[in-house]
Amino acid sequence: MTAPTVEKAPTPAPDRPVRTARQLRREAERDVVPHAMRGTRGGRVVRGVLLTLAALATIFPFYAMVVLSLKPSAAVDFPGSLLPWPLTGEAYDTVMGAQDVPRWLLNTLVYSIVSVVGVLLLASLAGYAFAKKRFPGREAMFWSFLSMVMVPYHVTMIPTFAMIAKLGGVDTYWGLIVPTLANAQAVFLMRQFIQGLPDELFEAARLDGCSEWQVFRRIVLPLLKPILATLGVFVFLWHWNDFLWPLVIGQSTDMRTLTVGIASLQQQNVPLNVVLSGSVIAFVPIFAAYLVGQRYFTEGVTASGIKG
């Protein structure tokens, strides 16, 4: 047999230009908008300019917060102090040393993490029961959850505070955390999600001899991963940023959370750079998490509909 007439050309290495072209084509396919609907070239330029201006205005407070926190305390003039030099970390030394920021950071972490774990556990258990179990009082209980949606939190806060005060929970972690654990929105989201899971899975595990707790632990919980992540981020954010409840329950300096502590610095004529360095310390964890898991932030906040 003769050799193949055409020597197979070496396949071009899938180098960058080739991939980019394909990606571009795919992108174009995905966004099949008639050319005229994309607007004129001038229109696109205007859009670019408007978006850039809006983005700069949105970013500006963050930029100012970081740069001013790295300035000496006297530098508050505008626009001079916005220049990114010279920078000094002296405000951070002050805020971590002389102020109680490390303690407030610890309080905020305890409040946020314990609450996330508690809310997720309680809400997934309750959501599973509401979605898949029949028990007496199910409808009444569900309606009682639903009935409180329209009632402002501030109405319930006063009697809750009176009760916690009677029980000696002012200035304690449990007084801060326990009243926030039963989160109706989390229960709704869990119930909705679990209703979409097929019964056969649980049934099969049960026939295999799993106890109810094992079914929940080994079958239900793993399936809940996506909603746990979304809800977890939302609950964490809500607690991290929460203000009014920690403000009323944490009355001593030692029991403040970061938001409450920073608001108190703001009111005590502490120099601007020191207050802002506290703000940066409180913001950086949220920002880092936002960069990594942005999808969960947008899903979490939009699914639950409310910011803390």
Next chain:
Amino acid sequence: MAVVADHTRRRTRRGPQARREARIGLLFVLPCFLLFLAFRFGPGVAGVLMSFTDYTLTGGGKFIGVDNFTRLWADPLFWQALKVTVLYTVLAVPGTLIASVALALLTRRAFRGSKVFRSVFFLPVVTSLVLAATVFVWIFSTGGPWATFVSWFGMSDESWLSSDTLVVPALAVVGVWSRFGYGMLILLARMQDIPRELEEAALTDGAGPWQRFRHIVLPQLRPALFFLAVIETTASFQVFDAVYTMTGGGPANASYTLVFQLYDAGFKYFDLGYASAIGVALFVLTLVVAVMQRLVIGKDQ
């Protein structure tokens, strides 16, 4: 085989099986429900009842009828707080909705960098208003960035936070900044659902961008806008964090809001009955506005 298994399952399901399921269901739901009863439902009911008592932290609790409400009605501070709260809402809610719609339209089509823009616009939503407030105090200071910006339009460069007419608009600017990204995302999600054929048909009929927006996109966004209007109004009525941090209700109570008054009554004077009455007023206000919005914006549905 299968038939037998099916048969046995169905038979056992009624008696002991159903009772077992009920027991398990209760066991799973009760931890959450009892906490909810103790710290949300119970206090919700108690909050309304408390508004008819002279409850304070040290004692009291006697039923005094509507005394708290007549006192509230005669309290000039309450009317001031109501005025400030309504003014804030009237400025912040439309501002937020307009900014949300505008930026949703601008970032609607995928283009290079559109995702980055969306993430930037959403960043304030995840940021605590207390933290933001610490830098906004500087932004609004005399001769600061905001004062310089408005002086380009011929306004004086005084601090908006120390002016009793401009302090609420300043707070509304902060409110819009912190909330528009949320509305933008909700509207973007709705815009994905608008049938493309509708807009294409309008395009072939020669409709310009404004007409396409006005007659095709906007009607489709109506339910989402209604939802946002309710959410944003409710949140605006409860404005507190930024006010507490930036102005403390001042100058001369010019930014004193309803929740601020509730906070002062309850946690500064420990006049819990009176604070509850303010809470009930807030509740009623929220309900009235929700019904009004339903009637006005939602009348077509």
